[in-house]
Amino acid sequence: xxxxxxxxxxxxxxxxxxxxxxxxxxxxxxxxxxxxxxxxxxxxxxxxxxxxxxxxxxxxxxxxxxxxxxxxxxxxxxxxxxxxxxxxxxxxxxxxxxxxxxxxxxxxxxxxxxxxxxxxxxxxxxxxxxxxxxxxxxxxxxxxxxxxxxxxxxxxxx
Numbered sequence: 001x002x003x004x005x006x007x008x009x010x011x012x013x014x015x016x017x018x019x020x021x022x023x024x025x026x027x028x029x030x031x032x033x034x035x036x037x038x039x040x041x042x043x044x045x046x047x048x049x050x051x052x053x054x055x056x057x058x059x060x061x062x063x064x065x066x067x068x069x070x071x072x073x074x075x076x077x078x079x080x081x082x083x084x085x086x087x088x089x090x091x092x093x094x095x096x097x098x099x100x101x102x103x104x105x106x107x108x109x110x111x112x113x114x115x116x117x118x119x120x121x122x123x124x125x126x127x128x129x130x131x132x133x134x135x136x137x138x139x140x141x142x143x144x145x146x147x148x149x150x151x152x153x154x155x156x157x158x
Contacts, residue, residue: 003141004143134147
């Protein structure tokens with residue numbers, strides 16, 4: 001690919017190549033033994049990334065973070081609803097003002113909104129990944145640019 005600024009090709013590299021060559025992962029196991037007890041095996045994982053590889057890394061996948069957030073929110077909602085429900089049962093009337101199924105309705109609405117949000121974020125990540133797969137970098141000019149197709153190059157200033 002040719003850089004749109006300097007029109008050279010020798011210092012141009014794809015974002016994927018920069019990320020792959022600038023990121024290293026290592027895993028290993030170590031074993032320790034004690035004189036009086038059993039031996040233990042420890043696994044470790046480490047990774048190192050250059051500043052440029054970090055800059056050119058692919059878009060984050062936030063699905064696992066969203067699921068964790070949803071579980072925490074769901075647990076908090078369930079606890080809150082249980083507390084309110086228990087408090088209302090302790091009142092003189094002992095009746096729920098909105099009906100017993102109100103909590104289930106709120107929880108179902110929360111789950112629907114959460115699922116829609118994951119779908120939207122998944123679609124956005126797909127668009128971001130398509131762009132990242134077309135992203136190139138010129139080391140000479142320190143320029144990121146996107147190649148839309150083989151005949152057309154559009155420069156970006158990110």
